[in-house]
Amino acid sequence: MRVLATTTLTAALILSGCSSTTLTSTTGVDRKQLLLVSESEVNALSAQNYNQLVSQAKSKGVLNTNSTQKARLQRIANRLIPQAKTLRPEAASWQWQVNLIKSDELNAFCAPGGKIMFYTGIIDRLKLTDDEIAAIMGHEMAHALREHGRENVSRAYAQQAGLGILAAATGMSEGQAQVANLVGQIGIGLPNNRTQESEADVLGLELMARAGYNPQAAVSLWKKMIAANGAGGSQLLSTHPNPENRIKNIEALLPKVMPLYLQAKR
Template identity: 60%
Template sequence: MTLSSISRAFSTAALVALSLSACTTTTQQGATGITRSQLLLVSSAEVETMAAQSYEKELQSAANKRALNTDKANLERIRRIADRLIPQVSAFRSDALAWRWEVNLETRDELNAYCAPGGKIMFFTGIITKLKLTDDEIAAIMGHEIAHALREHGRERVSQAYAQNAGLGIVGAITGMSQGTSALLQQAAQIGLTLPNGRGQESEADIMGLELLARAGYNPQAAVTLWQKMAAATGNSSGSFLSTHPGNAQRIKDLQAAMPKVMALYQQAKRNPAPSRAIVPRS
């Protein structure tokens, strides 16, 4: 066996060992029972810092264009909805209550919204106005995006990119011999935080989001009407919000299958509304 083949074998074995040791889950099961193990090679703090920097850049860019939080009526709507949804995150992870949550609205035609790692939410006006969303449907989108953050799907994608691209750098990180680990992490972050979520992550966020929706007292059936509106607006094509999402028919089928798990939570929330949590606005 040559030296290079020995190195490759050692690298592969080390990568497998590190991957196995890093498999965990970021959330409790909740009523919907999400239990998938995740590959998490980088820390939450690292990913949240990088995501916060990206979020700040987007806010600054929108502010420079005079497009940040200019639609006061819809800004108030999404912040009011977030105030009801955020307390429900404790069903999946109590530490998320302490995140520095933020909700902003950019005047932009795209059918898009996201929640960055650490609780930084952004909606684009296009998704609200073009689809004529009800509060329940806005909550369905927001619950879905919050679920991505709770499950740390961004951190998971960074870890996957790191594992795929590190090679011998992983070995160096284990043995302390590498000088390029930081550069590898930065490269992985650029890949992982900019790539869209995978279909499995999207399906996971759908079901967890449905539970958040129900616990906050919003009608879970709004998740179905939302995707019906999205399908009609896009002609079942893949816009930015839909690029890796499951097909609308399958998504609706999966949501309807999960309804029995969350309807009792919704009815309970309607009878006994949970206290909301006021988000301190940026401006």
């Protein structure tokens, strides 16, 4: 009887923790997500981790050292961020940040709650255009809007805590340290799965199109990433789906988002 009760409670908790974090809008992503950990908790802990990274970079003298590049990123973000409310209205109240770390690393991310970080290597080595930067930034912002970090933390927490039964039943008060550790590992550091990457591609295209950046640049971006991977590797590419398939999928989505781009340009 106890096993049956536990199974029933587990199912109830999983069902109650399933929802879709973004509106379907033009591109129609509406997958239900397992979200056992609170949004406020994940965003607060992610902000702590992000601020720690910023502080470390500042102490090493590698934070925002190129004022021209930093201003360029901020200018692009200023066009993309207002479009986020189309997919998720509450994102308008997020405390968005944009920073740049001097590093040869081909990488960028947007932590939960809208904390954007670029590395100079991805801009310099790939010789990115503004549209290509917008493709990366929109993709990473989409991860935050879809709360993929929170979803990954919830999944890991459920696995580590026996599907989160005790923690969820007690408001997770007994699991704060565990959640914080998971956010530190997953919120920034670990890759998303292929479904999440595909969702970020879809929503990222919509964001950049609405902001007046040409979605076709996502194709040229991934071609550059493929070339860079062959010339010495890319952290972004190593954690993402097959790039050739990704390009085909992006090309198939262009007819949906190009009208948004053309409207924004007008």
